[in-house]
Amino acid sequence: MALTPTLTLTLTLTLALALALALALADTPPMGEPPKYPDLDFGIHQFPGDALHKTLAHLREAGPVVETRFMNMPAYVITRYEPLLAAFRDGERFPPERIYQMMFEPICGRTFQTMTGRDHVIRRRLATPAFRANAVRKQDEDEIIALANELIDEFPSDGEVDFAQHFTQLFPFIIISRLLGIPRDAEREFHRWTQALLRFAEDHARALAANAELTTYLQPIVAARRAEPRNDIISDLVQAEVDGKRFTDDEVLSHVRLIFSAGAGTVHDAMGNLFYHLLLRPDLWGALKHNPSIRLGVVEELLRFETSVPVLPRTSAANPVEFEGTTIPPSSFVLFAIASANRDPDFFPDPHAFKLDRPPKPIMTTFGPGPRACPGMHLARKELALVLDVAVERLPNLKLLDPEAGRPVGAVMRGPEALPVGTG
Ligand code: HEM
Numbered sequence: 001m002a003l004t005p006t007l008t009l010t011l012t013l014t015l016a017l018a019l020a021l022a023l024a025l026a027d028t029p030p031m032g033e034p035p036k037y038p039d040l041d042f043g044i045h046q047f048p049g050d051a052l053h054k055t056l057a058h059l060r061e062a063g064p065v066v067e068t069r070f071m072n073m074p075a076y077v078i079t080r081y082e083p084l085l086a087a088f089r090d091g092e093r094f095p096p097e098r099i100y101q102m103m104f105e106p107i108c109g110r111t112f113q114t115m116t117g118r119d120h121v122i123r124r125r126l127a128t129p130a131f132r133a134n135a136v137r138k139q140d141e142d143e144i145i146a147l148a149n150e151l152i153d154e155f156p157s158d159g160e161v162d163f164a165q166h167f168t169q170l171f172p173f174i175i176i177s178r179l180l181g182i183p184r185d186a187e188r189e190f191h192r193w194t195q196a197l198l199r200f201a202e203d204h205a206r207a208l209a210a211n212a213e214l215t216t217y218l219q220p221i222v223a224a225r226r227a228e229p230r231n232d233i234i235s236d237l238v239q240a241e242v243d244g245k246r247f248t249d250d251e252v253l254s255h256v257r258l259i260f261s262a263g264a265g266t267v268h269d270a271m272g273n274l275f276y277h278l279l280l281r282p283d284l285w286g287a288l289k290h291n292p293s294i295r296l297g298v299v300e301e302l303l304r305f306e307t308s309v310p311v312l313p314r315t316s317a318a319n320p321v322e323f324e325g326t327t328i329p330p331s332s333f334v335l336f337a338i339a340s341a342n343r344d345p346d347f348f349p350d351p352h353a354f355k356l357d358r359p360p361k362p363i364m365t366t367f368g369p370g371p372r373a374c375p376g377m378h379l380a381r382k383e384l385a386l387v388l389d390v391a392v393e394r395l396p397n398l399k400l401l402d403p404e405a406g407r408p409v410g411a412v413m414r415g416p417e418a419l420p421v422g423t424g
Pocket residue numbers: 088096112113114124131258259262263264266267270307308309312365366367368371372373374375376377379380
C-alpha cells in the first residue's frame with residue numbers, strides 16, 4: 001500500500017506519541033511513589049532570593065507530591081494549591097499537633113497549638129481575644145504607630161542604617177511586650193529572653209535560663225492582673241472563660257510564650273520581606289507615597305508573593321497515608337509548600353509578578369486555611385500596614401543600598417538577614 005501524505009503524518013504522530021509516552025513512563029516512578037529529589041533539604045538549605053521560587057516551580061511541575069529531605073530525613077512536599085488546601089483541612093492524615101509537640105512544647109509548654117480535638121478548640125477560644133483574632137483595637141493601633149515612630153527616632157543620623165537590625169527585628173518583639181502590658185523598662189530585657197527562647201534548638205542551656213528568668217519576671221504580673229485586670233493581653237488571658245473553664249497561671253505563661261514564638265519571628269521576617277520587595281521596586285515605593293490607599297493591596301500581595309512561612313513542616317499519621325497517588329510512609333515529614341501553592345499558575349495567573357489588582361479569590365494559603373488558621377493574622381496585617389504608613393511618611397527617600405545582602409533566605413522561616421538602607 002502506498003503511503004498517502006495523511007497516513008504518513010498519522011503514523012508519524014502515532015509513533016511520536018508512543019515514543020513520548022514511553023519516555024514519560026520511563027520517567028514516571030511506579031504508582032504510589034512520588035518523584036524524588038534527595039539533594040534538596042528544606043530544613044538545611046537557604047534558597048536565597050529567587051532560588052526558592054524556582055525550585056518550588058520545578059517541584060510543582062513534577063507532581064502534587066514530591067519526595068525531598070527535611071533535616072536529613074525523607075520529606076514529602078505538597079506543591080499545588082488544591083491538594084494543599086485539602087491537606088490543611090485533613091487532621092486525620094496530617095495531624096498538626098505532632099510537629100508542634102516536638103518543636104514548641106519544649107519552649108512554650110502545653111498550649112492549644114500542641115493539643116488536639118476539644119482541648120484545642122476550648123483553649124483556642126480562651127486565647128482568641130489575646131491574639132486579636134477578631135479585631136485589632138484602636139489602642140493597639142496607636143501603640144503600633146507610636147513604636148514605629150520611636151524606632152525611627154533612634155536611627156543613626158548619618159543617613160545609613162541596617163533596617164533589619166534597627167527596625168524589623170525589634171518591632172514585633174517590642175510591640176508584643178507592649179500589648180501584653182510589660183513595663184517599658186523591661187522590654188529590651190524581654191527581647192533578649194524571648195530571642196534566646198526561640199533559639200532553643202541552637203542553644204538549649206541559654207534558652208532554659210532565659211525561660212526561668214522570664215517566668216520569674218512574669219509570675220507577679222500575672223497575679224497582679226488577676227487581682228486587678230487592665231486593658232492588656234495578660235488581663236485578657238486571665239479573665240477569659242469558655243464553658244466554665246479558665247486558664248491556670250501556668251497556662252497563661254505558656255500562651256504568653258506562644259504569642260512570642262508564633263507571632264514575633266513571623267512578623268519580623270514578613271516586615272523584612274515587605275521592605276526588601278518594595279525598595280527593590282522604587283516605582284511602587286513612589287506610588288505608595290502619592291497614594292497611601294494602595295498599602296493594603298501591597299501588604300496582601302506581599303503575603304502571597306513572599307510569605308515568611310513558605311514551607312510549613314507537619315508529620316503524616318501513624319499509619320501509611322494515601323494522598324494524590326502517593327503512599328506516604330507512617331509518621332513521615334510532610335512539607336506544606338505554602339509559597340508554591342501561592343504561586344500555582346492554575347490559581348494565580350502570572351504568579352511570579354508582584355501585582356496589586358489581583359481578585360480577592362482564590363485565597364492565598366499564607367495563614368494556613370482550616371481549623372488551625374492563624375489567629376494572629378489580623379494583628380500581623382495591621383502591623384505591616386501601619387508600619388508601612390509611618391515609614392512612607394517619615395522616610396520617603398528610603399533606598400536599598402545592597403540588594404544582594406537584603407535577599408530573603410530560608411524555607412521554613414524566610415526573611416532578610418540584613419537590610420542596609422539609606423534614609424536621606
Ligand atoms: C505574617 C505573619 C504570620 C504568618 C505568615 C503566620 C502563619 C501562620 C500559619 C501558616 C499558621 C497555620 C499553622 C498550621 O496550620 O499548623 C499559623 C498559626 C498560628 N499563628 Fe500565625 N502567622 C503570622 C503571624 C502571627 C501572629 C502575629 C501571631 C500571634 C499574635 C500568630 C500566632 C499563631 C498561632 C498561635 C498559631 C497556631 C494556631 C493553632 O494551632 O490553632 N501568628 N500562623
